[in-house]
Amino acid sequence: MANNIEQMDALLVGAGIMSATLAALLKEFDASFKVEVIEQRSREAQESSDPWNNAGTGHAGLCELNYTPEAADGSIDNQRAVRINCQFEESKQFWSHLVAKGALGTPRDFINPTPHLSYVSGNKDIRYLRTRYEALTRHHAFAEMVFAEDHATLAKWMPLMMQGRRSDERLAATYAAGGTDVDFGNLTTQLLTYLGKLDGTTIAYNQKVTGLQRKDNGWLVTIKNRLTSESRQVQSRFVFLGAGGGALPLLQMSGIPEGKGFGGFPVGGQWLRCDNPDVIKQHGSKVYSRAAVGAPPMSVPHLDNRVVNGKASLLFGPYACFTTKFLKDGSIFDLPFSVRPDNLWPMLAVARDNTDLTVYLIKEVLQSHAKRLDSLRQFYPTLNPADWRLEIAGQRVQIIKKDAKKGGILQFGTEVVAAADGSIAALLGASPGASVSVSVMIDLIERCFPSRAKAWNNKVADIVPARISALESSAATYNDIRARSDKLLQLI
Numbered sequence: 001m002a003n004n005i006e007q008m009d010a011l012l013v014g015a016g017i018m019s020a021t022l023a024a025l026l027k028e029f030d031a032s033f034k035v036e037v038i039e040q041r042s043r044e045a046q047e048s049s050d051p052w053n054n055a056g057t058g059h060a061g062l063c064e065l066n067y068t069p070e071a072a073d074g075s076i077d078n079q080r081a082v083r084i085n086c087q088f089e090e091s092k093q094f095w096s097h098l099v100a101k102g103a104l105g106t107p108r109d110f111i112n113p114t115p116h117l118s119y120v121s122g123n124k125d126i127r128y129l130r131t132r133y134e135a136l137t138r139h140h141a142f143a144e145m146v147f148a149e150d151h152a153t154l155a156k157w158m159p160l161m162m163q164g165r166r167s168d169e170r171l172a173a174t175y176a177a178g179g180t181d182v183d184f185g186n187l188t189t190q191l192l193t194y195l196g197k198l199d200g201t202t203i204a205y206n207q208k209v210t211g212l213q214r215k216d217n218g219w220l221v222t223i224k225n226r227l228t229s230e231s232r233q234v235q236s237r238f239v240f241l242g243a244g245g246g247a248l249p250l251l252q253m254s255g256i257p258e259g260k261g262f263g264g265f266p267v268g269g270q271w272l273r274c275d276n277p278d279v280i281k282q283h284g285s286k287v288y289s290r291a292a293v294g295a296p297p298m299s300v301p302h303l304d305n306r307v308v309n310g311k312a313s314l315l316f317g318p319y320a321c322f323t324t325k326f327l328k329d330g331s332i333f334d335l336p337f338s339v340r341p342d343n344l345w346p347m348l349a350v351a352r353d354n355t356d357l358t359v360y361l362i363k364e365v366l367q368s369h370a371k372r373l374d375s376l377r378q379f380y381p382t383l384n385p386a387d388w389r390l391e392i393a394g395q396r397v398q399i400i401k402k403d404a405k406k407g408g409i410l411q412f413g414t415e416v417v418a419a420a421d422g423s424i425a426a427l428l429g430a431s432p433g434a435s436v437s438v439s440v441m442i443d444l445i446e447r448c449f450p451s452r453a454k455a456w457n458n459k460v461a462d463i464v465p466a467r468i469s470a471l472e473s474s475a476a477t478y479n480d481i482r483a484r485s486d487k488l489l490q491l492i
Ligand SMILES: Cc1cc2nc3c(=O)[nH]c(=O)nc-3n(C[C@H](O)[C@H](O)[C@H](O)COP(=O)(O)OP(=O)(O)OC[C@H]3O[C@@H](n4cnc5c(N)ncnc54)[C@H](O)[C@@H]3O)c2cc1C
Pocket: 013, 014, 015, 016, 017, 018, 019, 038, 039, 040, 041, 044, 045, 046, 047, 048, 049, 050, 053, 054, 055, 056, 057, 058, 059, 184, 207, 208, 209, 210, 242, 243, 244, 245, 246, 247, 250, 269, 318, 327, 329, 393, 394, 395, 396, 427, 429, 430, 431, 432, 433, 434, 435, 436
């Protein structure tokens, strides 16, 4: 082990979109900050931030039906969708700020305008979609959304999906022109390339964090070089565990009391992918529908136009698969080794209470390629099987946490777990993920750097002129800010 211990203000584990966003924010707030990003793979964005390991949906609540569940009385609460929409507008403001100052290259390399649609069939789901449309369009963030049931309009919105339909099929959709497709892998690369040029920022690849120990008023971090097997140590005042599926084992390694009771439930993913240009040109949008019974929210089926490295494709899915690995590059022992006395009961309680999910996963694992194509036929009845091949969609680790009533619950969102003194924080969970990375990282900074928060307030106002509450409450502010971001990001 090398003897000299390097000193850092912030050490960020993992070179995905979350660490890249946090590093960029910290350097905006204080250019003198010494920041190191440690990544075990040979380059950035190789796990969940890889463009094929997420759907690239700029989640804004426009099309995801799981953000607007139906209450027992048939009513729909629009609050979650409104919040996610405004969080996405915070992300867009930060990306616009970086584009305006020349830190990012052409926006079209990472964000593209792509209409977002929700699509359902049958009377019950059509009633739900209409009620959802009425609930959403009461808020200014969704003013542009339109609803239709007639086949002529639906054929204009989603020509590929309307081919071969019977004229008496009961179908409906909502259409939001202002949706986006985001290549989070490209964005991560652009952010880290920019950061790598700044004084006091290091991005280290092929290096794995193998030890975390409290020392002085920070952490002594042991890092192993995967190419030479040599280890070194870094002393950092603040550590961010932005290790995706690898964040839980690192949180457990830190031993902080706030991390006790957390467990992880890994779910692998797969897509069907089409690269036939004649098919792709007939589907320029993202169309989300309802999830099957027992399916986790991230398994809502959708047929998406994707732009990755400037090239369009279609993807459909995701299909879940069983895995015990926390990362694509992980070990089959990740799940068993994560079981501890403090999370055993929450994990057992989740297994007891989620039989629907278990049945769903068994069905998914056992299904054949022909069955997968049958699911896609619900969207695209006239598909040619030869156009579609399987693509890996990466791993997600859903959060299992203690619950006073049930013993343990499975949580499908994202959660930041931070030490009381703010010296270390971990990001757990997957959804809505990358789209809300800016809001999540600003909140994390406010929690972990309370003594700097006041001084950094003005910087936040420069970077994100309208925060969520202003966007939610004022139509004029929302429209002005969105128009500005859309212009800078070339979305108009
Ligand atoms: C199937 C699927 C679909 C999704 N769709 C969307 C979507 O449409 N829109 C959206 O906004 N979000 C989506 N998400 C969520 C989004 O992909 C994630 O929220 C986001 O990519 C997480 O980024 P991250 O930086 O936290 O993690 P990652 O990108 O996974 O990066 C973590 C990094 O940490 C590294 N690492 C791990 N352990 C260590 C260690 N010990 N030492 C050093 N490095 C380590 C890993 O190698 C990896 O590079 C989706 C996710 C999945 C799985």
